[in-house]
Amino acid sequence: MATGYPQPVEVRRQDGTHIIVTWDDGHVSDFTNHYLRAKCQCAACVDEWTREPILDPSTIPADIHAAEISVVGTYAIQPVWSDGHTTGIFSFELLRRLCPCDTCQQSAQETGA
Numbered sequence: 001m002a003t004g005y006p007q008p009v010e011v012r013r014q015d016g017t018h019i020i021v022t023w024d025d026g027h028v029s030d031f032t033n034h035y036l037r038a039k040c041q042c043a044a045c046v047d048e049w050t051r052e053p054i055l056d057p058s059t060i061p062a063d064i065h066a067a068e069i070s071v072v073g074t075y076a077i078q079p080v081w082s083d084g085h086t087t088g089i090f091s092f093e094l095l096r097r098l099c100p101c102d103t104c105q106q107s108a109q110e111t112g113a
C-alpha cells in the first residue's frame with residue numbers, strides 16, 4: 001500500500017448506535033457513536049496547544065449518533081453529529097488507531113510503551 005496505513009473500504013452506520021468501518025486489510029472496527037464522538041480531536045474538543053481535552057464526555061448525549069458521514073479528500077471522514085457538532089475530522093490513520101478491538105488496543109499499547 002502506497003500510503004503505509006490501511007484505508008477504509010466501507011464506513012457504515014448501524015442501528016443508530018454504531019459506526020462500522022471495514023478496512024482494506026480485512027479488519028473491521030466497531031465504534032459506538034458515543035466513543036467516537038468522545039474521541040473528537042478538533043479544536044473545540046481538544047486544546048490545540050496543550051492537547052488537554054476540553055470536551056467533557058459526560059456532556060455528550062447518550063443518544064448521540066452521526067446523522068451523516070462525509071469523506072474528506074482521500075484521507076479522512078467527517079461525521080455530522082446529532083448534537084450539532086460538525087468540525088471533527090477523523091483521519092483514517094487516527095480512526096484505525098482508535099479501533100476499540102482487543103487486537104488494536106494491545107498493539108497500540110505495545111508501540112506506545
Ligand SMILES: [Zn+2]
Pocket residue numbers: 040041042043044045046085087088
Ligand atoms: Zn470536536
Ligand SMILES: [Zn+2]
Pocket residue numbers: 027028029099100101102103104105
Ligand atoms: Zn481493531
